[in-house]
Every structure is written in C-alpha cells, then in structure tokens.
Amino acid sequence: MFSERLIKIIADLGTHNGVIAGYAKLDRSSISRLRSGSRWVAPDSDPVKKMVHGIVGYAEAEKKKEKLLQIIGSDADLSGEELENAVIAWLYEGEDAPVKEEAKSRNIKKRRETGAKYGSRLDRVMKLVGLCNIYVCEKAAVDPGAMSRYRSGQRFPKYGNRISKDITAVILERIIADGWKGSIAELLDFPEDILDEEYFYRWLCDYDEKYTESSKDVEKLLSAFDSYTQNKIPLLPDISEFVPASAYKTKKKIYKGHKGLQEAVIRFLANAIKNNSPELLLYSDKGMEWMMDKKFAPKWAALMYACIMSGTKIRIIHNIERDLSEMNDAIISWLPLYISGMIEPYYSKRTGGERFSHTLFIDPKCGCIEACHVRGTEADGVYEYRTAAADLSRYKKHFEHMLRECDMLIRFIPGADDGYGEAGTKIYSIPFSNIHSLRIGNDHVSLVRTKDPIGSVVFTHPLMCRAFRVYVASVTPL
Numbered sequence: 001m002f003s004e005r006l007i008k009i010i011a012d013l014g015t016h017n018g019v020i021a022g023y024a025k026l027d028r029s030s031i032s033r034l035r036s037g038s039r040w041v042a043p044d045s046d047p048v049k050k051m052v053h054g055i056v057g058y059a060e061a062e063k064k065k066e067k068l069l070q071i072i073g074s075d076a077d078l079s080g081e082e083l084e085n086a087v088i089a090w091l092y093e094g095e096d097a098p099v100k101e102e103a104k105s106r107n108i109k110k111r112r113e114t115g116a117k118y119g120s121r122l123d124r125v126m127k128l129v130g131l132c133n134i135y136v137c138e139k140a141a142v143d144p145g146a147m148s149r150y151r152s153g154q155r156f157p158k159y160g161n162r163i164s165k166d167i168t169a170v171i172l173e174r175i176i177a178d179g180w181k182g183s184i185a186e187l188l189d190f191p192e193d194i195l196d197e198e199y200f201y202r203w204l205c206d207y208d209e210k211y212t213e214s215s216k217d218v219e220k221l222l223s224a225f226d227s228y229t230q231n232k233i234p235l236l237p238d239i240s241e242f243v244p245a246s247a248y249k250t251k252k253k254i255y256k257g258h259k260g261l262q263e264a265v266i267r268f269l270a271n272a273i274k275n276n277s278p279e280l281l282l283y284s285d286k287g288m289e290w291m292m293d294k295k296f297a298p299k300w301a302a303l304m305y306a307c308i309m310s311g312t313k314i315r316i317i318h319n320i321e322r323d324l325s326e327m328n329d330a331i332i333s334w335l336p337l338y339i340s341g342m343i344e345p346y347y348s349k350r351t352g353g354e355r356f357s358h359t360l361f362i363d364p365k366c367g368c369i370e371a372c373h374v375r376g377t378e379a380d381g382v383y384e385y386r387t388a389a390a391d392l393s394r395y396k397k398h399f400e401h402m403l404r405e406c407d408m409l410i411r412f413i414p415g416a417d418d419g420y421g422e423a424g425t426k427i428y429s430i431p432f433s434n435i436h437s438l439r440i441g442n443d444h445v446s447l448v449r450t451k452d453p454i455g456s457v458v459f460t461h462p463l464m465c466r467a468f469r470v471y472v473a474s475v476t477p478l
Contacts, residue, residue, distance in 0.1 A: 014293040024054025119153025140166035217328040218471040224332045226432040236302035255383040258290040269303035277365045281399040285319040286357040308342040346406040414455040
C-alpha cells in the first residue's frame, strides 16, 4: 500500500524522483528504494520524514498544494508540519508494521542465505587464485576467526564497511598480480578490460540494496520489451480536440513558465505535423515535470505519435544523468517510438552543468523553442519561440555540434541478427517468452525478440550495460 501510494502521489503531482529528492535533500536512490517497497520503513523514520517534507515543499513551491490535499482526501487547508503529518498518515493508511516475530524470522532466514552466498563466492575465488586465510587476514587486518566464519558462510561483513572493501581490494590485487584477471572475468561474465574493484565488489557482496534494485530495473525493462506488441495502439486524444486554431497563426515570441512552455510545444509540434516537417531536433536538460503534468502528458504523446505517423523523423538527445530507475522508466515510456525507427535517441558523453539548464527544440523548416535558465527557476522562466530562418539555421548547427559528442542510447535492429557478431559476446537464455536471448558484449547489450516485431534492442550506454551485467551475475547460479 505504501509503495503504491507513494508512486501515485509523485505521478499525480506531475513530478519525478529527482525533483522530490532535491526538495527533500536526499539522494535519488533513497526515493527509488522507498518507491520499490523492498522493505518496510517506519513512518517516523528519517528518510520518510525527509521525503514527505520534499513532497510538501515541492507542492507548495509549484502551487500544487490544493492538488496534494485532493490526493490525500483532506478537506482542511493544511500546511507545513500539519500537511506533512497528513501525507504520512495517508501513505500508511491501512498498513500495519510487520509482526515482530515474523519479521525476525524473515531477517534470520535472509541473513543465512546472504552469508551462504557470500561465503560460497569468497571461497570459490580464493581457491581459484590459491589464497589462504592468513594472507588475506594480514593484508586486510581481519581477525582470523572472523575470516573463517566469512568463508564458511556463517557470517558476512556489512556492505560498505572497511572490512568488506579491504578484503575485496586484497584479493583483486593478488588476482591482477598473478595474472588471474582473465579467469575471474570469465567467472563473473564481465569483460576483462573493464573488470575493476567496483565490479568485483558488487559481485562478491551482492547483498547490497543497489545491486538488487538495478536487477529489478532490468527485469522491468525486459518485461516491457517482452510484452510489447505492434498491434497495441495507445489510447490518446485526437489532436484536434486540444490544438487551438490560433496555434497555426500566432506570431507570439515569448512564453512564460511551464504552462507557457506547454503552449509553445503544442504550437511547435502541431505546425510540424501540418507542414510535414522532415525532422525535429530535441534537447532539454531541465526537469521533466512540465512534460509529466497529468493533463499535458497525453497531449504530448498524441502529438509525438502524430509527427511520426506523418513521416517526421525525430532526433532527441536525452538527459540521462539520473539514477537508473528514472532512466529505465523513461526508456520504457518511449519504447514504442524507439521501435518505430522514426526516433533516433542519443545521450551525451559530456557531463551536464549544475548551474544552468537549457532547452532547444528545433524544427529546421518552421520554428524553434529556446531557453536558458538558472537551475530551479525554470517554472517561472521565459521560453522564446523563434521563426527567423537565420535563427533556425544557427540552432540546427548548435544541435549538430552537440551530436558529435553523443552516442545512440537505444537502437532497434530488425531481424534475428543484432549486427554485432559473436566475437567477445556472451549469450544468455532468460525466462521471457518473447525474448530469445540476452547478449552481452564488451561495449553493448542486446535483447533479441522472436515475436513480431522480430529484432534486437541494443544498448550502449555504460550505465545500462553495467546494470545488465549485474542482473546476469545476480541470476547466474554460483
């Protein structure tokens, strides 16, 4: 119940994890863990209080307090701490804390399973390399008795503490020095040239929550690709229902705030459809709340689909400097458009700045939306609509310059061949009915479908490749 309501409240407010994390002064991964519902968290815990403080802070700053009160079903005009307490009460309504004995029993079982897995992997690696307990104890300053219990699976060091990190560092140092890196890379199913301490540590200590969460994100993406069908037409509004006649005639140059940006985007895409524009070039590293607005999101989707149906090709540079969960949700929501082949999605290999955000939507034939803001001021910012040929030409050159530092985020390749060949590629069978195999290479991951549309979805982004390797390591038997 808590997890479902948290997902609902964030979605209904038209925002996402990153925005709430900013207001809450929490890491995005903390919000992701709370949303996943992987473990019960007390309503008076610090993470929950901070998160709810962030939700209320966002609602008040974005003038969405009435919407928040509506979501939690409150008729009173609450604010501040009273509103935060009401939100917590709504999130936990009807949810009881786990019975102490049941929770204790589950915890004991989980610890035994975790200890057994850690001990089995530790013992396996040490035997392969020929390391004894005494050597590791001396180098890592570990008590010999504790080391014996770790190796037998009776106990395991806490993830992230000095002991677990030092044991990993000592073993990996010996692996590299004695030339065992290739064998260990094969054991872990990771390319030898990128096997480092982080990969090795995550494999050895896979009881880490982030490890588990990334595997869940991969499973969610696999499920979306497995269940995708070309015959499933999304229920979207007819664009004639919401595009005003003025959108095709206006000479307006300045649009203010998120509502203004939405108005400008409707004009921008509607004119692209009307004029059969050959291509659109889209880039924005601002927050997504303007686009995820509950009323606007269907309009955005309907216009994008209409562009594709009219033959417009879209090149978009995604801002994916966010946690894997948000990136994963974005990929799933865009998946039908990616598979259509009419959208070319890219990501920049350069890191973005934290001071300013930029928006650049270009139709080289008709118009352009351009904006630059100090981060955090976009909701009240100014978005300029330009139609002069010189401006469109200049901004197209700027976009093409950015593309030089980009790689494809996701590529759909029709047919049974993913185009990468078998050299250096590991092939895995996975429990999904329409996905024939998961293929992991040195610099890519591909999912091969056996049902229409037959083809492969290929990822090259390092974050996605790493997540799939972690997923394979987590499901591969010891």
